[in-house]
Amino acid sequence: MLLVVALGGNALLERGGRPDADVQQQHVRSAARALAPLAAQHTLVLCHGNGPQIGMLAVESENDPALARPFPLDTLGAQTQGMIGYWLAQELGNAGLTRPIVTVVTRAEVDVDDPAFRTPTKFVGQGHPEPVARRLALERGWTVARDGRVWRRVVASPAPRRIIELPTIKQLVTAGTTVICGGGGGVPVLARDGGRFEGAQAVVDKDFTAALLAIELGADRLVVLTDVDAVRREFGTPEERPISAVDVDELGAMRFPAGSMAPKVDACIRFVTATGRPAAIGALRDASALLAGRAGTTIEPSTMEGKP
Numbered sequence: 001m002l003l004v005v006a007l008g009g010n011a012l013l014e015r016g017g018r019p020d021a022d023v024q025q026q027h028v029r030s031a032a033r034a035l036a037p038l039a040a041q042h043t044l045v046l047c048h049g050n051g052p053q054i055g056m057l058a059v060e061s062e063n064d065p066a067l068a069r070p071f072p073l074d075t076l077g078a079q080t081q082g083m084i085g086y087w088l089a090q091e092l093g094n095a096g097l098t099r100p101i102v103t104v105v106t107r108a109e110v111d112v113d114d115p116a117f118r119t120p121t122k123f124v125g126q127g128h129p130e131p132v133a134r135r136l137a138l139e140r141g142w143t144v145a146r147d148g149r150v151w152r153r154v155v156a157s158p159a160p161r162r163i164i165e166l167p168t169i170k171q172l173v174t175a176g177t178t179v180i181c182g183g184g185g186g187v188p189v190l191a192r193d194g195g196r197f198e199g200a201q202a203v204v205d206k207d208f209t210a211a212l213l214a215i216e217l218g219a220d221r222l223v224v225l226t227d228v229d230a231v232r233r234e235f236g237t238p239e240e241r242p243i244s245a246v247d248v249d250e251l252g253a254m255r256f257p258a259g260s261m262a263p264k265v266d267a268c269i270r271f272v273t274a275t276g277r278p279a280a281i282g283a284l285r286d287a288s289a290l291l292a293g294r295a296g297t298t299i300e301p302s303t304m305e306g307k308p
Contacts, residue, residue: 001042001220002173003291006210006267007031007284008226009049009184012084019056025087032091034287039097039178045169045217046088047210050080050184054203058125058153069140073124073155074187074199081105081183088180100177107164107197108186108204114158122157122203123147156202160186160209164197166216173217185209207267215274222271222279223291224264229283231256231265231297245298248272268299276301 012027013019038044054076061070071079085103092101120143127150128136134151137144145154163169163186172179185204189197207224214222230242235256248269256262268279282289282296289295 002045002217003038003042003221003223004045004047004210004214004217004219005035005038005287006207006222006224006264007035007046007048008224009051009053009206012048013052019052024053025091028084028087029091029094031284032088032095034284036092036095036097037288038291039092039099043173043176044178045173045213045219046178046180047182047206047213048084048088048180048184049206050077050084053080053084054184055124062125072199073201073203074189077184077187077203078105081187084183085180092178097178100175102172102177102179103183104165104169104172104179104181106169106181106183106186107189108160108182108209109162109164109191109197110158110188110200110202110204111161112190112200114156116156116158117202120145120154120156122155123152124155124203125153127152156200157205158188158200158202160188160204160212163209163213163216164189166213169213170217182206182209182213205263205267207263208270211267211271214271218275219271220277221291222268222277223287224268224279224281225284225287225290226264226281227283228261229286229296231261231281235261243297245293245300247300247303249302251299272299272301 013024057076057079089101089103127147130151133144136142142153144151169179169181185206186209188200188202188204190200192198211222232240233243234240251265252269256265264281271279279299280290280296286295
């Protein structure tokens with residue numbers, strides 16, 4: 001089978017964990033050991049998150065006295081693709097995977113008219129007192145917003161419209177290569193006149209990019225791996241309980257926390273609706289059991305399909 005796997009950035013760096021290289025590499029090593037059996041048995045396309053990592057690089061860039069201005073966000077996204085892709089490729093090989101493994105620095109075309117550009121919501125970088133944040137916003141053209149007790153930069157999270165490197169990824173998949181691509185949702189780029197592209201100061205949700213990749217590649221499954229064991233019914237209430245299997249109609253009628261489970265659920269619904277094939281959400285440690293339907297949540301096509 002052809003599997004597209006979305007791996008959360010927080011699976012590579014625990015919330016609140018130290019962002020040291022050796023700490024992150026240890027998490028990548030554990031992730032690779034969980035993924036290697038899948039990659040050995042199936043053709044695997046791996047799309048990883050980069051939230052903690054791009055935040056770390058943004059802070060470093062903001063505080064570097066040698067820079068007149070911090071590095072642009074699209075460039076930082078490309079840097080995280082290289083860093084995390086290198087770690088994943090190396091550790092998948094160290095875990096015994098003998099297939100060719102390639103990391104593709106990937107661009108995701110976004111629409112300049114996407115409403116997300118008018119209402120930035122994704123926090124990046126470090127927190128500041130409000131006066132400092134507002135001064136930086138004026139100096140650097142940022143949008144800032146309150147995040148708890150501090151103020152931080154917020155950027156747009158537009159939907160991916162097209163994966164620029166898709167033809168290359170298809171060729172690699174056809175050759176049986178394990179492909180690491182779409183890291184952090186892909187570097188967001190805007191199409192300009194004359195076939196030119198330029199980087200956008202935004203971040204793309206990696207779950208939506210994984211769903212787009214899975215649809216365009218004709219994947220047999222979309223598998224979303226995170227740090228929770230399953231999607232939960234009645235989340236946050238005394239009646240909360242895990243869901244083992246659900247169809248897209250029932251799942252679409254439920255509500256989930258924005259910015260955490262909601263994009264994962266939405267991405268799976270997009271894939272299942274477009275392809276009629278199942279998707280799954282669950283914990284990284286349960287990757288093999290999740291694919292077999294013995295763990296996590298399996299999202300099935302609508303039971304109403306084909307009925308009058």
